[in-house]
Amino acid sequence: GAGVSQSPSNKVTEKGKDVELRCDPISGHTALYWYRQSLGQGLEFLIYFQGNSAPDKSGLPSDRFSAERTGGSVSTLTIQRTQQEDSAVYLCASSLNPGLAYEQYFGPGTRLTVT
Amino acid sequence: GENVEQHPSTLSVQEGDSAVIKCTYSDSASNYFPWYKQELGKGPQLIIDIRSNVGEKKDQRIAVTLNKTAKHFSLHITETQPEDSAVYFCAASSGNNNDMRFGAGTRLTVKP
Numbered sequence: 001g002a003g004v005s006q007s008p009s010n011k012v013t014e015k016g017k018d019v020e021l022r023c024d025p026i027s028g029h030t031a032l033y034w035y036r037q038s039l040g041q042g043l044e045f046l047i048y049f050q051g052n053s054a055p056d057k058s059g060l061p062s063d064r065f066s067a068e069r070t071g072g073s074v075s076t077l078t079i080q081r082t083q084q085e086d087s088a089v090y091l092c093a094s095s096l097n098p099g100l101a102y103e104q105y106f107g108p109g110t111r112l113t114v115t
Numbered sequence: 116g117e118n119v120e121q122h123p124s125t126l127s128v129q130e131g132d133s134a135v136i137k138c139t140y141s142d143s144a145s146n147y148f149p150w151y152k153q154e155l156g157k158g159p160q161l162i163i164d165i166r167s168n169v170g171e172k173k174d175q176r177i178a179v180t181l182n183k184t185a186k187h188f189s190l191h192i193t194e195t196q197p198e199d200s201a202v203y204f205c206a207a208s209s210g211n212n213n214d215m216r217f218g219a220g221t222r223l224t225v226k227p
Binding site for chain 1: 121149151156157158159160161164204213215216217218219220
């Protein structure tokens, strides 16, 4: 079956512009995660959605970052007034049952470059 | 919260040799320890995981060991091949909500 997909694969934007990154999780996966991976760095947790529960936003680095998950499926990560330090690969992952710590399936990521 | 440290950050081995990557974690409640492999331009992919009720798990050339007392776990790759070259991430989770945290990654290079 289809894995996690993300779009766009690459995004170049000017400083100060807003960007939207999209994630399509695996069908039936109730949990969805966003991570940021800066060059040569590990995975920085940003936000987590589980079913209809309120999202865990504890990893969002500033109020310029927000995310939505519509209908328990597709998610959009929005970065407002982008800064050069926002340049990174943004990874989305989904999981079948996070309460039991199941495998997270990652998408290929969106490489964001802020010029 | 959980803090995971991973060493080394880079590792270069000759084809056929073994590679070992080590991680430590801070939260004694952690009970799930996955390892992910990330190839260039792709998202991380699970290669092996271990839960706290076992001390070792093997899958062909890959093995993971866990020492809960010392709070460390390791990935062992034997008979390395060039296609093993990638970035490897360890992670730890207690399985509650979203508390999985990742190490900083190890870039493994296998020289032919």
